[in-house]
Amino acid sequence: MSHADIGLIGLAVMGSNLALNIAEKGHTIAVHNRTASRIDDFVAMAGPLAERVVPKADLAEFIASIRRPRSIIIMVKAGKPVDEMIEQLLPYLEEGDAIIECGNSLYTDTDRRFAYLQGKGIGYLGVGVSGGEEGARHGPSIMVGGAKAQWHNAEPVLKAIAAKFKGEPCCAYLGEGGAGHFVKTIHNGIEYGDMQMIAEVYGFMRDGLGMKPAECAEVFRKWNEGPLNSYLIEITGHVLDAVDPESGTALVELILDKAGQKGTGRWSAIVAQELAVPATTIEGAVAARSISAMKDERLEAEKLYGARRGAEISLSLDTLEKALLAGKIAAYAQGFAVMAKASEEKGWNLPLGTVAKIWRAGCIIRSRFLDQMSAAYEGGPARNLLLVPDFVELMKANHGALREVVAAGAHGEFPLPCLGAALSYFDAYRQGLGTANLIQGQRDFFGAHGFERSDKDGVHHGDWPATIQVEAAEPQV
Template sequence: MTNEQKCNIGVIGLGVMGASLAKNMINHGFCTALYSVSDQERKRFESGKNNYRIFGSIKEFISSLERPRKVFLMITAGKPVDMVIASLLPLLDRGDIIMDGGNSFYKDTAVRCSECAKHGILYMGIGISGGEKGALYGPSIMAGGSPQAWECVRAILEAIAARHQGKACCGYIAEGGAGHYVKMVHNGIEYAVLELIAETYQYMRFVKKMGAGEIRSVFEQWNEGPLNSYLIEISAKVLGKKEEDGGCLIDKILDVAEQKGTGKWTVAESVERGVYIPSIYEAQMARIFSTKKEERTYGAAHLKYSSNEAPGLRTEEMEKALLLSMILAYSQGFELISKAAEEENWNIDLAGLAAVWKDGCIIRSALLGRIEQAEELSGKPLILSAAFSDIGTLEGSLRKMAAAAVLSGMPLPCIQASLQYYDYYRSDQMPVNFIQALRDYFGAHTYMRCDREGHFHTEWE
């Protein structure tokens, strides 16, 4: 391309995700300007090629863009985003657009929307799911922020997004930080589903004493049914990976997990908004506790375990238990999004969001088709939706697996938390009345009665 030709869009940050997303744009015919302060990152692209230009100067990068300028940030969340925005504002004109495609905290995104608006700059927080391959071949895209900016960039984002049955897995969520909010909750659901699959593997491997090859075959079979999903698919592939000596790679991987923080944000949000998400919480806690490797090794050798006979579980029962647990994980995530939408005045189309997640993203699964068809998603949790009225046929298997885990001494916290979530929703009477009586006794906190209106205090002695 010639130096005079203006680029359709610019990408700042050419790390793994940024480079993949930029290549996706280039492959879809968009003239793309590329900027990075890293020589190593810029070397991922060959200079002189058609349809893109590489810059080491931010001023030259901005000058290369057609108006309104569209700048896509693919950089580390937090202060780096604010620093880059500060460097861009003097170079941009009213009506230009900045998009943040990183995992920024939604409240930070909302502030940036407001601050950029003071300068006449349109700002968007873009949730992107799919990992490196998704970014390159088609991610799931959750756009939030300026609706005016959305209309300007929609064609580009829909073109590079994954497609499900011909429809782009890309949508506008709502204003402010809504795009990053639903991406945060997406990651929370991802935490839960990953933990549920891992716990199912753990039970098969160490309680039922199944080999990795046997479990791989089970996952492959499950992926042909209602559990069909990206994470079940790659679970089978992971179990099939061999070392040079013929052993299974999975047996050589240390059982200590890392995390990037979005799970913590989701849990904190649930507490702040008063939404019960036990599966996501336990998935987060499992990763945290995994870091106590030395203590766990000591405990395994010294803590007493009273062996009990656990009920036998057939493969079909484990499949049903995992299926119900996954449904409940999605239910928790959608419940949190629904509550946030209500409190933030976001008009989020939850069925539309399910459609956005149907391909390209990490949590894509056959279940999302059912969620998309569910009516009154914003009015009640999925667990109470008519679309999932059949989950009672799965409950017995989940209860049996949770009981078997307890009797076997095998911690499956996410499986058990899923059952707790189910049982709480079928609890007409909770013991909180007893707590309220005790609180009134020692602190005169008062209580409400079920037979009359008002708040009451009792002199207990």
């Protein structure tokens, strides 16, 4: 007999934690896993919550155990495994049922699956879940896209398990198709930028100010009590404070400086380029991770060019704090600008104020000023955050510090792919008269692309020399 409120397939760490979260919130959940022994392990681990778990090793029995219209969460690896799971489920599903994919899928894949299943009368929800393993267990931020009718079927469960900010669930329906996974992708892009900027500031502390990890940890703990208050600042303090029990050495000093990435940051940079929206902090963070992976080449280059000359810097911790705040604002401004453009082009009508709200708790980039961002987008046009009064004042107060830090980085040979990009973006964005007039002249010279004039309407061309002969330079002996 059908008696589970919802089903879940895939009992790896994230899936298991989501299932426990659902059961803990009072909902009965049917669970299935390709490897049947993992189902038994999960039930044993669930303890008292097992009474609200319906374990089913047989796929048909699993689906039959869920109340109609069925909502089935799948937690499998993104890409081909998702498509394979959909095909396995289809023979057992009925019109009005829904598949809820909670992995980190590329939003265009979600768009494709949504359209495919819509034609079969089956709903598809592409759901971005942020908060890692701990968030999945105790309350993540949940970004829902896909079939609206099926969202309402799953809404009570998803809102129950979401993180809460002042009692309000950090869960919302954002639009059809891949809207939810798109927003999660941009969330991760901002996360990349935020993490990289924190690492760049740590580099100044370690190599410019000679601070030990425990001293750095104390600074980040203090910063977490001020305007930089956020999950990433908080955990940075914990990471820097950790000590390897075997050697007694600060653990961070034993971690190899090669950062991994699973693709979402890169996707966010690519889609920003496709939409012609500058997201230079995200691009810088992705590039930084790629360079970090080139450990052998970096060591070879250091031998060829010499180690950084270690110029002394006179930056204060207050200046570093303000610079990080300014860089963080630029990263969010770019991320929200990408979402605004995508919403316009794809007809999603993304509620950006709601996006900021559901990021206030549970997710990796939760921070103090998301309340201000939410207020900036509620009921108004999707303006760049750098034009919003609250953030104008913050940037006026802090961009000077960012300028000092970037200048010190250039002089002291500190790589600043994100903080440097944030400053360049800010300066370019607020420059009323740029230098693209020269670029337009060049484009018209070699390609007759035309240009607009400041004193006349229409498209114009320059009266350029007819031909220019470029002779090869004579080799110097």
